[in-house]
Amino acid sequence: MTELLLNHLGGQWHLGSGQGTELIDPVLGQPLVRVDATGLDLRAGFAHAREQGGAALRALSYRERAAMLAAAVQVLQANRDTYYDIATANSGTVRNDSAVDIDGGIFTLSTYAKLGAGLGERPFLLDGEAVRLGKDPLFQSQHILVPTRGVALFINAFNFPAWGLWEKAAPALLSGVPVIIKPATTTAWLTQRMVKDVVDAGIFPSGALSVVCGSSAGLLDALEPFDVLSFTGSAETAALIRSHPAVAQRSVRVNIEADSVNSALLLPEAAPEAALELLAKEVAREMTVKSGQKCTAIRRVFVPAALYDQAANAITARLAKTTVGNPRHEAVSMGALVNRAQQLAVQNGLAYLKAQAQTLHDGASHVLVDADPAVACCVGPTLLGVRDADGSDRVHDTEVFGPVATLLPYRDPAHALALVRRGQGSLVCSVYGSDAGALAQAALALADSHGRVHVISPEVAQSQTGHGNVMPQSLHGGPGRAGGGEELGGLRALGFYHRRSAIQASTNVLNAI
Ligand code: NAP
Numbered sequence: 001m002t003e004l005l006l007n008h009l010g011g012q013w014h015l016g017s018g019q020g021t022e023l024i025d026p027v028l029g030q031p032l033v034r035v036d037a038t039g040l041d042l043r044a045g046f047a048h049a050r051e052q053g054g055a056a057l058r059a060l061s062y063r064e065r066a067a068m069l070a071a072a073v074q075v076l077q078a079n080r081d082t083y084y085d086i087a088t089a090n091s092g093t094v095r096n097d098s099a100v101d102i103d104g105g106i107f108t109l110s111t112y113a114k115l116g117a118g119l120g121e122r123p124f125l126l127d128g129e130a131v132r133l134g135k136d137p138l139f140q141s142q143h144i145l146v147p148t149r150g151v152a153l154f155i156n157a158f159n160f161p162a163w164g165l166w167e168k169a170a171p172a173l174l175s176g177v178p179v180i181i182k183p184a185t186t187t188a189w190l191t192q193r194m195v196k197d198v199v200d201a202g203i204f205p206s207g208a209l210s211v212v213c214g215s216s217a218g219l220l221d222a223l224e225p226f227d228v229l230s231f232t233g234s235a236e237t238a239a240l241i242r243s244h245p246a247v248a249q250r251s252v253r254v255n256i257e258a259d260s261v262n263s264a265l266l267l268p269e270a271a272p273e274a275a276l277e278l279l280a281k282e283v284a285r286e287m288t289v290k291s292g293q294k295c296t297a298i299r300r301v302f303v304p305a306a307l308y309d310q311a312a313n314a315i316t317a318r319l320a321k322t323t324v325g326n327p328r329h330e331a332v333s334m335g336a337l338v339n340r341a342q343q344l345a346v347q348n349g350l351a352y353l354k355a356q357a358q359t360l361h362d363g364a365s366h367v368l369v370d371a372d373p374a375v376a377c378c379v380g381p382t383l384l385g386v387r388d389a390d391g392s393d394r395v396h397d398t399e400v401f402g403p404v405a406t407l408l409p410y411r412d413p414a415h416a417l418a419l420v421r422r423g424q425g426s427l428v429c430s431v432y433g434s435d436a437g438a439l440a441q442a443a444l445a446l447a448d449s450h451g452r453v454h455v456i457s458p459e460v461a462q463s464q465t466g467h468g469n470v471m472p473q474s475l476h477g478g479p480g481r482a483g484g485g486e487e488l489g490g491l492r493a494l495g496f497y498h499r500r501s502a503i504q505a506s507t508n509v510l511n512a513i
Helices: 042-058 062-078 080-091 095-117 163-175 185-200 235-242 273-292 305-319 340-354 413-421 436-447 490-497 507-512
Strands: 007-009 012-014 021-024 031-035 125-132 139-147 152-155 179-182 209-211 228-232 253-257 262-266 298-304 358-361 382-385 404-410 426-432 450-456 498-506
Touching: 007 042, 007 185, 021 185, 031 185, 042 139, 042 179, 042 209, 062 080, 062 095, 062 163, 062 185, 080 095, 080 185, 095 163, 095 185, 095 273, 095 490, 139 490, 139 507, 152 163, 163 179, 163 185, 163 490, 185 209, 228 235, 228 490, 235 253, 262 273, 262 413, 273 298, 273 305, 273 404, 273 426, 273 450, 298 305, 298 413, 305 358, 305 382, 305 404, 340 382, 340 404, 404 413, 413 436, 426 436, 436 450, 490 498, 498 507
Parallel strands: 152 179, 152 228, 179 209, 228 253, 262 298, 262 426, 298 404, 382 404, 426 450
Antiparallel strands: 007 012, 007 209, 021 031, 125 139, 139 498, 358 382
C-alpha cells in the first residue's frame, strides 16, 4: 500500500479513516500516494480556524503577517527540489512546466510579502477619503475595510497544485483570514507537501493554514455567513457551488474561476511578418506549456484572412519541433496530461471540434519519447483550422483542456472583435500589432469581456511576460463564462477577504479610528 497523506485541520494532523484514493504517475502508470478525508470533523476544524487561527492572525498588523509570508517563502525555497520531484511524478510535467506552477507560486507569495510590508502597522485599511454627510462638516462618513471574521475555503483545480494554493493563500493570510485548502484529488500531493512544510516550520498560528485532501463532501456545509469561498475548476462544478445553500442562503462570498476560451488576435499590418512571428511563437508555447492544461491558454487564434496560410505554416513549423513523452528524458519538451480521464476528455473534445474543422497539425504524428503509448497519458499538440469563423459554433463554445488550438480568419477588425466576443467572456486575449493607436483601440474594445488584455508590439517583444503567465500585479479572472471572478491584481486581491463598512461619525471619532 502507498503512503496515506495526512490532512491538517483543527491545528492537528489527521489520517482519513477510509482506504483513500490512489494518485497515479500519468507517464509510468505507477501508484504514488493516497489521499482520504473520511471521518474528519469538518465543523470543529472550521471552528478552530475561524476562532483560533483568525483571532491570532487579526491580532497582527499587515507588516507582521507579511513577514510570515516572507518566512514561508524561505521554507518553500529550501524544499524546491522535493516539489519538482512530486510534480514530475504526479503531474507528468517537464521541469520548465513545473516551474510555472512551483516557482510561479513562490514568486506570487513573495510579491504579497513585499506588498504587505508596505502596508505597515495598521490593523485595517482605509477605503477612500472621509466625506461630509450634510451641511455640518463635523459629521462625516469614512469607508474602511476590515478582515472578515471567517475562514477562506479554497477548492482548487488539478492543473496548478502549487500556484493555485499560494495565489489564493497569500492575499488571504496577508488580510488576516485563515485558509483551508482542498486541492483537486488528482494532484493533491504537491499542495499537501507545501502546506506540511510551512505548517511544520511553525510560522503561522494554529488554525491559520489547513489542508483537506480527498473528497469535497461536507466542506460547503461547514461554511458560515462570514466565511469566503474561492473556487477554481470547471463550469459544471461552479454551477453546483453557486446553488449550494452556503452561497444561496447563507451569503457566503464566493469567487469563481472557471473555464475560458481565450484568444490571440493579429491585427491587420502593412508588414505583418514580425507580429505574425511573435504570435506564432506564443501560440505554440501556449499550446504546449503544461500540455495546454492552463486556464489562460490560447484556444482561438484570429488572423486576417489573407494571412491564414502563412499563420498556419508558422505555427505548425513550431509545433512540429515539440518532443512529447517522459518528462524525465532530457530530449522531451512536453510531458503528459494529468490522468487517463483528462486524456479521454481531450480526445473527445478534439473529435467534437474536428467535426467543424480541418486538422492543420496532427498531434498523433508525434512519436512518444521514452514512454509507452499504452500507459502514458501523453497527447501531441494539434492545431485545427476553421475557415468559416462565423459558421462554426463549437470552436467558440468549447474549451478542450489540452494541447489544442484553432486558427480562424477574419475580414476586418470589427469582425475580429465580434468573433473574439463569442467566447462569452474570457480570462485573457492577446493582441499583436505595431500600430499603437490600433492596438489601444482593440484593447479598449476587449476590456469589458476580458480580465486581462495582453498587448504585444515590437518594443515589448523581449520584456513582455507572456500571454498565459498570470502575474500577481495584474488581475486574474474574467467575466461571463470565465466565472466572473477576480483574483490578484496586487493589493486589489485583499478586497475579497475584507468587509467594507461606512463609519459615520464626528471628525474626532474618525481621527481616533
Ligand atoms: P473540477 O472537476 O471542477 O474540480 C475542481 C475542484 O472542485 C476539485 O478540487 C474537485 O475535487 C472539486 N469538486 C468536485 N466536485 C465538487 C463538488 N460537488 N463540490 C465542491 N467541490 C467539488 O475541475 P478540474 O478538472 O480540476 O479543473 C479543470 C478546469 O478548471 C478547466 O475547465 C479549467 O479551465 C479550469 N481552471 C480555471 C482556472 C482559472 O483560474 N480560471 C484555473 C485552473 C483551471 P476532486 O478533485 O476531489 O473531484
